[in-house]
Amino acid sequence: MPVKFTKMHGAGNDFVMIDTISQRIKLRPRDIRKIADRRRGIGCDQVLLVEPPGQANADFRYRIFNADGSEAGQCGNGARCFARFVRHRRLTHLQTMVVEAGNSLMTLTMRDNHEVEVDMGPPRFAPKDIPLHREHEALEYDLVAAGEQLRIGALSMGNPHAILRVDAIDDGSLERLGEAIRSHEDFPEGNNAGFLEIVDRRNVRLRVFERGVGETEACGSGACAAVVYGQRMGWLDDRVTVELTGGKLDIYWQGDNNSVLMTGPTAISFEGTIRL
Numbered sequence: 001m002p003v004k005f006t007k008m009h010g011a012g013n014d015f016v017m018i019d020t021i022s023q024r025i026k027l028r029p030r031d032i033r034k035i036a037d038r039r040r041g042i043g044c045d046q047v048l049l050v051e052p053p054g055q056a057n058a059d060f061r062y063r064i065f066n067a068d069g070s071e072a073g074q075c076g077n078g079a080r081c082f083a084r085f086v087r088h089r090r091l092t093h094l095q096t097m098v099v100e101a102g103n104s105l106m107t108l109t110m111r112d113n114h115e116v117e118v119d120m121g122p123p124r125f126a127p128k129d130i131p132l133h134r135e136h137e138a139l140e141y142d143l144v145a146a147g148e149q150l151r152i153g154a155l156s157m158g159n160p161h162a163i164l165r166v167d168a169i170d171d172g173s174l175e176r177l178g179e180a181i182r183s184h185e186d187f188p189e190g191n192n193a194g195f196l197e198i199v200d201r202r203n204v205r206l207r208v209f210e211r212g213v214g215e216t217e218a219c220g221s222g223a224c225a226a227v228v229y230g231q232r233m234g235w236l237d238d239r240v241t242v243e244l245t246g247g248k249l250d251i252y253w254q255g256d257n258n259s260v261l262m263t264g265p266t267a268i269s270f271e272g273t274i275r276l
């Protein structure tokens with residue numbers, strides 16, 4: 001079955017975008033893994049599907065699959081590429097669109113130079129919403145991983161995040177602790193493990209060992225989660241530039257139940273057809 005796709009990335013976090021509105025296809029987890037395979041397929045961190053909306057107040061539905069075939073409830077870099085993709089493929093002319101992802105609604109707004117602003121919705125902190133096996137919500141949690149006693153932030157942006165503050169993002173913490181945190185038994189659905197270096201109150205560096213992939217060059221929801229954690233700990237202001245391996249994202253959060261706003265780049269790499 002030939003499937004048309006567009007290869008894109010947002011700050012180096014790369015995606016295969018597939019329009020399943022004009023192509024009536026059903027993809028199984030093994031199809032996702034083949035597409036994502038960097039030797040036997042196209043190669044990407046996530047496969048993103050464009051579907052018709054399930055709700056009256058949405059323009060599209062957006063499904064996210066990690067390279068290992070697992071489905072995720074949120075992908076910030078992917079949301080930006082999604083907005084550019086549906087306009088590139090003439091599925092819409094909207095400058096601002098509402099998109100369902102998992103059980104949340106996001107508003108995507110086109111900005112200059114192919115940048116996109118994403119209203120990621122509010123962060124969720126209750127352990128049951130992360131999910132995290134803890135009795136009570138807290139700013140930080142004790143966690144033993146790889147034999148080390150850690151203090152981490154944990155929250156959901158529609159997908160689970162664990163954040164560890166480090167002195168320097170290249171101090172070896174991600175290599176030593178990434179897998180142990182990401183797959184920790186206290187997170188029943190796993191998590192995206194962020195390693196956060198505070199440069200000053202408006203600038204941070206971040207690396208993320210993602211659920212279902214491993215380290216990516218950027219993680220949009222991870223950047224949002226790291227800034228939210230840093231703000232709640234009193235380390236950061238409301239607008240922060242997050243420097244990731246693949247580029248920079250602008251994150252803005254005014255606290256409480258306000259939405260986290262993320263603005264960043266999108267890029268189209270190539271288009272093609274793959275036979276599954």
Ligand SMILES: N[C@H](CCC[C@H](N)C(=O)O)C(=O)O
Pocket residue numbers: 013045046064066071072073074075076077078159160192210211212213216218219220221222
């Ligand atoms: N690995 C993530 C999904 C992709 C998130 C990331 N690529 C982003 O930009 O937010 C998860 O399983 O929750």
